[in-house]
Amino acid sequence: MFGAVGFHRVRIVGEQATRQQAPVLAVAPHSSFYDGLAAVVTGGPTIVAKEENSFIPLVGRVINFTQPVYVRRDDPESRHNTIQEIIRRVKSDQDWPQILIFPEGTCTNRSCLITFKPGAFYPAVPVQPVLLRYPNKLDTVTWTWDGPGALKLLWLTMTQATTTVEVEFLPVYVPSEYEKQNPKAFAEGVRNVMAKALAVPTADYTYDDCRVAVKAGQLGLPMTSNLITVERLRSRLGLTRIKIEDSALVKNMLSFQNRASQPVDLAEFASNLNVTVEDGSLVSLFKMHLEDENLSTIDFKKYLLAEYLLQKATPKDDLIVMAFKLYGEYFDREMFEYVLNLVYNLPKSEAFVIYSEATGNPNEIKLVDYLQYGKKYPEKLELLQNHSKSTAPRTVTDFSSCGQSMSAAAVVDDNKKCQ
Structure with missing residues (x-):
């Protein structure tokens, strides 16, 4: 042959x-x-x-x-x-x-x-x-x-x-x-x-890094982003070795539905992921998701959304609906803009246009408003679906709200300190 x-x-x-x-x-x-x-x-x-x-x-x-x-x-x-x-x-x-x-x-x-x-x-x-x-x-x-x-x-x-x-x-x-x-x-x-x-x-x-990088590329993320570092940390914690249906990720998506959005500190983060708080990889993962280095808490729901988008083969429009349900079936304008940027790589200015067209309420948009908007303007949602394929790659900050840019070397240093 x-x-x-x-x-x-x-x-x-x-x-x-x-x-x-x-x-x-x-x-x-x-x-x-x-x-x-x-x-x-x-x-x-x-x-x-x-x-x-x-x-x-x-x-x-x-x-x-x-x-x-x-x-x-x-x-x-x-x-x-x-x-x-x-x-x-x-x-x-x-x-x-x-x-x-x-x-x-x-x-x-x-x-x-x-x-x-x-x-x-x-x-x-x-x-x-x-x-x-x-x-x-x-x-x-x-x-x-x-x-x-x-x-x-x-x-x-x-x-x-x-x-x-x-x-x-x-x-x-x-x-x-x-x-x-x-x-x-x-x-x-x-x-x-x-x-x-x-x-x-x-x-x-590794092969797993390649898989993450390809997935990131499909989501309009840069192939060299800190996502690989994030996934390595999750792998060390055993979070990627669990079937998605049985993982803490899915259980938290369900348990946090309709609960008021509240920041979580390192101890709560560890508890939600069923990981010991002393684990150096957990500390590094937590730091990767801090929006401000001066803060000591992260938005756990944003962490869930970002990880679910990367891990689960879910149609993007279904993910929007899931995000609404995670937040009690309504968003304020800022969160709506964040979710559309996360899922579709849509600039805030364009997300604001959709927000204004979908609801007359200046303070919040409900899931029912978004669904009705989709029925009324199906061609606009179709454009939205294809948006991330035709736009420039995002930074990891846009994707997972990582305010600090931590290199893999910094993560290793943190692990050594904790060990």
């Missing part, structure tokens, strides 16, 4: 270790669906892959022959089960093949190595790093979040006379006693060795 596409030159550098020497093969950088060629070169080992791959016509059947470990990347329980299955196989007395895994967990453009997921390193067994290079004049293989699709890359590769790939086997990496007890440190050690061999830097981004 690879030969038909044009991979006529496969250079092998180094020597592959046996299963006894290294039960796990860690392959990087992961930049293309063509990286599957590594499984061919290494003799058809068991691979760890996203579950969607099993449904690819023909290729999915080939993958199934390797007795793969499939993972649903957005399901925390699936991740846990994947780790347990990897541990079971590499420590089994049975004749399992080596396990091949792309520890980055997603495709990049090979300009750096992003954070290695620790799943391959939990068994605390020796790992052989495997490098992939595509030393071609034209790059027709890179398949990233913001680039050509699979069919276009397939066509472009087939138009080349030949495509070269280089597979290099590095010496087996044997973990230290500390790394055996700390899978993340083990993963970091292997990544550093591979980055040095590739002569590329490392970058502390």
